[in-house]
Amino acid sequence: VSGRDEVGLRAQAGRLREHLIGRPEAEPVDVGYSLVTARAALEHRAAVVGASREELLAGLQLLAEGAVGGSQVVRRGRTAFVFTGQGAQRVGMGGELYAAFPVFAGAFDAVCAGLDPLLPRALGGVIAGGEGLDETGFTQPALFAVEVALFRLLESWGVRPDVVAGHSIGEVAAAHVAGVLSLEDACVLVAARAGLMQGLPAGGAMVAVEAGEEEVRALLPGGGLVGLAAVNGPGAVVVSGAEAAVEEVVRVLRSRGRRTRRLSVSHAFHSPLMDPMLEEFGRVAEGLDYRPPRIAVVSAVTGELADEQTLASAGYWVRHVREPVRFADAVRALENDGVTTLLELGPDAVLTAMADAAVRNTDAVVAVPALRARQPESRTLLNALGRLFTRGIAVDWQAFYDGTGARRIDLPTYAFRRDRYWL
Known part of the structure; x- marks a missing residue:
């Protein structure tokens, strides 16, 4: 109306x-x-x-x-799609959309067809049943499949972004839909990334802390045991690495009255503990065919608009595993690029709140989640579609x-x- x-x-x-x-x-x-x-x-x-x-x-x-x-x-402005990272997964995600929309089902099946030969078990069964879904080897492929299918469904309705970005594994989905990687090559990259991470020795810790980047960096010890995994907002940082080293940083922050929350993960992602997988992952990335993006991509590694040479470098995707996710910088880069609407593509509204905290002008820039956990998928997506139209x-x-x-x-x-x- x-x-x-x-x-x-x-x-x-x-x-x-x-x-x-x-x-x-x-x-x-x-x-x-x-x-x-x-x-x-x-x-x-x-x-x-x-x-x-x-x-x-x-x-x-x-x-x-x-x-x-x-x-x-x-509102006259540009539109960005941002793709959610690990931690948003949930059992049965995408199932309601699969039953309701043939385009979503077809896109999801196409991704699974590319991933299943590279995984120990069929991905669709893991998502539906939940067994193994929280294992990194399945979590990342599952998120990739759901997010790509969401994009294809919106695309079929004529809703297309001016620019895309993603948080960690979400950036691989963003690069694929932007045309940097074919579906076949994206599946290879996702499966290798997830499998090599899963194969690392279990252990380490990741803790979200309510503190600024500079304050946390000043507390990081030498020795390569702990680092920043993500900078999600002005006062939202994730510390990752060897458990004892992480706990020491967290102890100091708690003594200063900073709130902290331990993340439920099997490995310390974006930390020095990822180093043993990087060489082999680099060889996989070297064997892929990279293409110029059809849609602009903002990198969460650099926090800036990525050029063709950056995205076409195997070294970039190795850095993408190891270096912090600079999501707050990526959001500000989107805002500077004239984006006024961010649509989060993922199984839950994780990046929406982070984006709201990171933007400078909250009156001009609005973040909208495509799906929310524990809410009907079709209704939530159609509410998002209606909200996009009203903007x-x-x-x-x-x-x-x-x-x-x-x-x-x-x-x-x-x-x-x-x-x-x-x-």
Whole structure:
């Protein structure tokens, strides 16, 4: 629903609701299709998502009464897709989308077809059943598969980013959809990365601390036992390495009143404990074919827009395993590039809060999660799609409704505002 201003939009929502109450035979799918294909999309927009006619009518009433957030004014800016990293995985992730959307299912199956010969067991069964999903050897391929399928589904609806970025393994998904790596080569890189990490001796620790990068760096001991794994925000850093060395850093921070949280991981990623795998991983990366990106990529290794030579270097992907994830810098680079909407592609809203904390102008830049843990996947994704549309991002609604049997029906004309002036 849209209007020239907030008052007009509310009036339009109320008018539509009254029209539909008097026409119980109107199918919701036909109403939605007619609204987005036969009506101008004006500057003030809102979207109502529901699983039944009653729920949709209730949503229109709340919108008409101003009892919900109301409309969003279209923002002219660039769009970024950011891909979630390890830790967001959950049993059954993507299953609801797989059942609901053939495009998602086809893309997911294509990724699994590329990964399964490289893994000890079929990836789909691991995700559905959960056994082994938290093992790095499966976690990273599973996230890659779900995130690529999410991208392909949104792409089929005409939603395309101007720039992409990712957190750790998420950056491999970003590089693939940007065209840097074919699906075959991306699967090889992901499987090798995950398998070699899994094969390292278990141990080490990763702890998220509420402190700035400079404060934490000053506490890091020499000897190559501990380092920074991630800089996720101005006061959000992850320390990673040998357990005793990490605990000593954490002890000092706690004594200063800093909050800390130990991460549940099998290995100390992005730390010196990764060094034994780097040479072999480099040989795998050397054997891949890198292509110029079709979509701009912001690197979370450098925190800057990556050029073609950087992304086409096997050495870059080795650094990507070992060096800190500079996600906060990547978000600021996106903001500096004119991005006003960040859509997080992953099974949970992990990067959304980090991005909100990292951006300088929270009024101009909004982060939206495509999925959230413990919430219905289709509803969450459609809410995200509606929110993107209200911010002015193009959606191919014809493609969205393709195959649903939706048809155009008569709907009320625009609720024009009229003021009468008496002599």
